[in-house]
Amino acid sequence: MWLLWTLIGCGAGPWVEGEYQFYTLTVQDACLDGAMEIIFMPNGPASEHLFEYPVFVPHPKNTPDSYDIDLRAPFLGMPVTVETTDFGLGVRGSVMESVLLNESQYGDCVTTMSVDVDLYAIEEGLMTGDARLDVSNARGDEGRCPSFDADPCQVSLELRAQLQ
Numbered sequence: 001m002w003l004l005w006t007l008i009g010c011g012a013g014p015w016v017e018g019e020y021q022f023y024t025l026t027v028q029d030a031c032l033d034g035a036m037e038i039i040f041m042p043n044g045p046a047s048e049h050l051f052e053y054p055v056f057v058p059h060p061k062n063t064p065d066s067y068d069i070d071l072r073a074p075f076l077g078m079p080v081t082v083e084t085t086d087f088g089l090g091v092r093g094s095v096m097e098s099v100l101l102n103e104s105q106y107g108d109c110v111t112t113m114s115v116d117v118d119l120y121a122i123e124e125g126l127m128t129g130d131a132r133l134d135v136s137n138a139r140g141d142e143g144r145c146p147s148f149d150a151d152p153c154q155v156s157l158e159l160r161a162q163l164q
Contacts, residue, residue: 014124017059020161022051022071031135031153032146038102039074040157054164057119057127060084074100078115088120088129101138101146109140114152117159125163132156 025048029036041049052072058065066081080094094117098110112135119129136152138145 014121014126015059016121016125016163017057017062018125019054019164020057020127021054021164022159022161024049024051024157025160026158028156030150031148031155033149035102035105035146036135036155040155048160055161057089057161058082060089063089080115085118088118088127090119091115091117105144106146107140107142107144109138109142109145111135111139112137119159119161127159127161129159129161130156131159 024040027034027037027040027045037045041047043049053070055069055071056067064081064083066079068077068079070076071078075096078094078096080091082089082091084090094115096113096115099113101109101111114134114136115131117129117131119127121127133155134152135148135155138148138151
């Protein structure tokens with residue numbers, strides 16, 4: 001196990017603690033036939049999307065670590081607990097109770113989103129990862145909320161992160 005731990009970077013390998021710039025590379029939307037893509041890749045699927053704010057990522061030896069992160073509106077003040085996993089770092093069950101959907105399309109509609117993330121160091125200061133968001137409980141006073149294919153439905157993101 002120690003050899004595997006070292007090879008994947010949780011030992012003395014490529015993990016570097018610090019502020020990382022995150023990018024969304026792809027979106028798989030099982031909620032609204034791709035309509036949720038605009039939240040995570042507003043310039044379309046051909047353009048990776050830069051998160052508005054850098055995100056602190058601890059070294060695996062400094063986990064678990066809990067704090068709030070800002071990604072971009074509407075994902076501000078998101079509570080996370082980062083833990084070491086078998087292959088990198090993970091965030092499990094981070095919940096945001098009232099995430100505003102695309103206001104121009106859905107008005108005041110908010111949803112509850114639960115987020116799980118896996119991050120893997122691929123070289124010093126560079127990570128890749130996956131995020132899974134369970135989207136549920138669409139609600140709003142204007143009656144413009146979409147009808148999801150399932151409740152909760154899932155949105156999956158492919159991520160890249162680079163040390164600032």
